């Protein structure tokens with residue numbers, strides 16, 4: 056397959072002046088009638104062929120200005136030569152047939168449990184009709200749906216309906232990837248929202264009958280999102296109705312189609328009995344994310360898919376701000392950094408590393424990555440830190456004013472910041488064009504009341520980019536006195552050179568620096584800090600992020616000293632942790648994060664960075680040994696906190712209650728190492744909410760127990776797909792290293808393992824990939840099983856297969872045996888005949 060290059064971008068030769076679509080729905084033979092107005096695009100003068108994208112379409116008729124034409128068809132679309140086109144504007148009419156029921160890739164128009172639905176981003180619209188399927192072609196759409204199903208939905212506003220049909224009109228020009236259609240036997244949970252200018256918007260969440268009682272939280276999140284976007288960004292909703300539909304078979308989380316968001320049902324449906332606190336928080340965040348896309352994505356979209364971070368980085372940044380306003384800012388920041396490091400740093404340090412704005416792809420669906428999304432958001436956070444809150448607001452106002460209705464680029468985005476703030480962002484742009492995570496080292500100097508910090512930045516080479524130039528790095532720093540008082544409050548040091556010093560004068564005593572506060576830049580801080588200094592910052596830092604980070608670094612140091620070496624755990628670390636645990640002035644959610652051990656994958660990367668070869672079983676054992684030592688030493692306060700953090704009474708999903716449950720479960724996790732599972736079993740038996748019942752079950756399984764509870768959980772929830780996903784996942788994720796693959800193999804035989812459902816597939820296989828010691832168990836059994844399943848899914852659903860192949864991306868960290876076993880699986884996949892373009896691109900990049 057040929058790569059697509061950013062450098063090859065050219066505007067489409069025609070403007071689309073309007074699109075009218077009629078759908079005659081039928082499961083295996085849906086007719087799509089399209090009438091599309093074209094006009095020559097002045098940006099591409101001369102006579103041009105009409106090239107339309109189209110895949111897996113049966114063309115029944117094609118006309119230009121009502122006269123039949125015979126276009127040249129190929130596997131990717133069709134061409135009408137310029138010689139057959141009129142000089143000026145013309146109308147294209149086409150009727151095609153498609154097979155929604157046979158569409159297992161879940162891209163284009165497909166069926167999920169009897170419901171017709173669509174997923175068009177990035178290039179799914181071409182599986183619906185012939186069209187210039189690219190984001191810079193924007194047009195108003197009118198849609199007519201003909202079907203006997205009771206609910207017929209599309210983008211925009213409902214404009215007419217009758218028995219067996221409905222019409223929708225979307226006045227806002229949009230690219231085809233934002234097109235959506237839903238038809239099915241659905242019921243709505245409805246509410247209204249009055250916008251800042253006094254318009255009433257009808258809000259509907261469409262679900263299957265019986266699911267209505269699990270929509271309240273999603274609706275509440277939507278209303279809060281709409282309000283927040285008005286208050287914080289001045290953005291008002293622009294249609295009469297906003298529809299959300301919950302679908303069971305969905306390749307990702309959700310999709311921001313204009314006025315008709317389609318969601319994976321796991322990100323809509325929640326009740327205290329069926330959803331964990333984590334689920335509630337994710338629902339709130341994703342509902343907000345998709346809603347925020349209405350302005351950052353829909354009103355202003357991307358010129359081409361290389362600019363994906365323009366909408367995704369910004370929208371992630373906005374949803375992070377929202378959650379941090381709704382919940383706790385420091386806790387949200389820590390959670391986001393944990394995700395960034397677990398997913399994006401891992402990506403950036405491996406064979407799949409790519410810039411936030413890539414320059415080439417084979418399959419664009421493979422670039423919906425942690426780098427584009429999460430690092431894309433970090434880059435915006437840095438911009439905001441550099442230009443200040445007012446500068447940021449001014450720039451965003453200008454962005455909306457200048458580019459509304461357009462398909463924009465990263466250059467446009469940066470220009471807006473330059474124009475609004477007067478700042479030159481030439482060097483800053485490297486954050487978009489250069490891959491890799493910069494590593495920052497620090498030297499300190501103290502003499503005569505002046506304290507100097509000298510930073511050096513270095514970014515390791517990444518695929519296709521050997522040499523890296525220095526980037527602008529905003530380093531937030533504060534200084535503390537040895538007695539714990541802050542002597543220099545947080546300030547931003549702007550690093551622009553490879554090596555750069557910053558001096559602080561007139562200090563009474565040598566300070567303790569708190570560096571990279573709030574994680575002010577997505578870099579690795581390589582700094583050997585004595586344990587006492589880390590413990591000091593854990594106790595005294597006024598910056599909550601760095602307070603947590605110091606505890607985290609301490610834990611890592613201790614773990615590294617224990618793994619494979621049987622060293623005794625550091626008592627001073629455990630004591631410091633104990634002081635955090637019992638400090639009631641600290642938010643329980645924050646304390647819970649401090650008690651959570653670094654993940655095994657994170658430790659493997661840490662050891663690899665330190666020049667060692669990580670041994671997954673030794674990591675697993677070391678982590679267990681430290682947890683046990685902590686539990687023994689802190690048993691009393693852990694028990695006291697476990698009891699004190701109970702949340703009796705009616706379940707509330709708010710951050711405060713969730714924080715208590717998080718701390719309670721963190722205590723349980725540790726105590727579970729020394730109480731033979733008695734507390735976990737008792738909690739499982741008494742819990743009235745999924746957070747605790749699932750948390751207790753996880754503890755039991757981790758301790759090698761829980762057979763009876765696994766059975767009871769299944770019996771109770773066997774009719775609830777989303778909960779059964781958890782049932783599959785928890786058993787594999789928490790299985791002991793030697794049991795993970797056998798458990799996964801056994802569960803794959805279970806009648807409920809409906810592997811064509813992406814949630815179910817991810818529940819089982821994703822859990823295996825995420826069970827670090829289980830996945831990397833020495834026999835290679837898990838690798839083989841995992842690869843077998845990727846090969847089984849690929850012909851049906853390339854997108855999910857390709858995404859899940861990233862479980863192998865860290866292969867080069869490990870010993871020769873593991874390396875060669877993983878490479879053999881990658882080779883086997885790559886050599887498979889008929890492998891999808893998606894998976895082919897991923898495995899060849901991974902093994903490169």
Ligand code: B3K
Nearest residue numbers: 176177309310311420423
């Ligand atoms: N924009 C969609 C993701 C589409 C993924 C296509 N493979 C959801 C989101 O980011 O909001």
Ligand code: ZN
Nearest residue numbers: 344348367370
């Ligand atoms: Zn998004």
